[in-house]
Amino acid sequence: MTATDKRTDRRRGAQHGTERSSGTRQEQRPGVQNGAERLTWKGGTIEAPLPAVLVTSGTMDKANVMTVAWTGIVNTDPPMTYISVRPERYSYEIIRDRREFVINLPTAQMARTVDYCGVKSGRDTDKIAACHLNLLPGEMVRAPLIAECPLQLECRVRQEMALGSHHMFLADILAVRVDPSVVDPSGKLRIDQCGLLAYAHGQYFALGRILGKFGYSVAKNNKKHR
């Protein structure tokens, strides 16, 4: 088979390979034809779903909170994250100067707070008071935790990069703080019991049903080979 044949076959949905049994079959989404034309839009920030986290900065006595969706994990060892922030935002200078922040993972119940803390500025509004949020002290940083969130990452800025509209703060994750009520008796974090919230293209979603856990697609084969 030539390269061209292979390409043509792939586009028609032909099945290749010797790993057929360990592969997985795609169900066709209703109304979607494989190979159907794709619209081409100019570049945009349509990656989804993303976390929408509450970022706290400052101190217990003078704290601010803002919502950030431009965040994620950038490195496993050492554990590192980032937040991208517009320099106009009130939290920007606090984080730039203190080089510390906390990422608080909110629940679906907190969607309205998440939205509010993304729309309003700490320059005009004490958002922590307005949203009736409770603060807890950080362990490794002076920035506080939001008690209503089940999980926190305490972060220290390693590097700041100006990218255009946003500055990216690359940061080490110094500590993870966990509400004991989402840890099972064996000490395992039950992320499915956290009721987390996701952000996708201007909408907030609750997490839905569990589809599987990492490695499940090959778990049967592994047993066979043992």
Next chain:
Amino acid sequence: MTATDKRTDRRRGAQHGTERSSGTRQEQRPGVQNGAERLTWKGGTIEAPLPAVLVTSGTMDKANVMTVAWTGIVNTDPPMTYISVRPERYSYEIIRDRREFVINLPTAQMARTVDYCGVKSGRDTDKIAACHLNLLPGEMVRAPLIAECPLQLECRVRQEMALGSHHMFLADILAVRVDPSVVDPSGKLRIDQCGLLAYAHGQYFALGRILGKFGYSVAKNNKKHR
């Protein structure tokens, strides 16, 4: 009120501020006491939910696919994303050399494929064949699109940063490719009809119910002020 009073009150859940009506009330999660002790774990990559995307690289004739959860948006203008990749992965050298890749957003139906493409290496397995994936040509890059995914970001690497276990590729989003079946008659992307998948601490989730759209927490106030 002194700073100390304010802090003490906040920890007890007192309500401050003049924005009470525009603020949002937190319901207490069952079994969670505000101010309850937090466990302190060492730093880790527990940020969630994250996207789990299929990253394609290479060409239509010789493509590879891998799953990446260390990805997100880093800048709005110009639109920029990143993927963090272990240098040991098969796709790493392809992306480093070609400086192009495509981020394909998979559906919940594709969870098994997402998992498989994260566990298996393109060195040993033609994952595109094994998972019966169909390819479509990119518009701005030579790397192909996965036809089964409703949305794609075509990306060009701007910078590579070695962070430790992973190298981060910072990239411009050159084009967004969209399956016409998830665009409504007015031309609006219906992200809620994409059936996207999320990743959280080793588990895959479907997106659940819509909680609100960006700005909804202040929408009533806006009307009032018009």
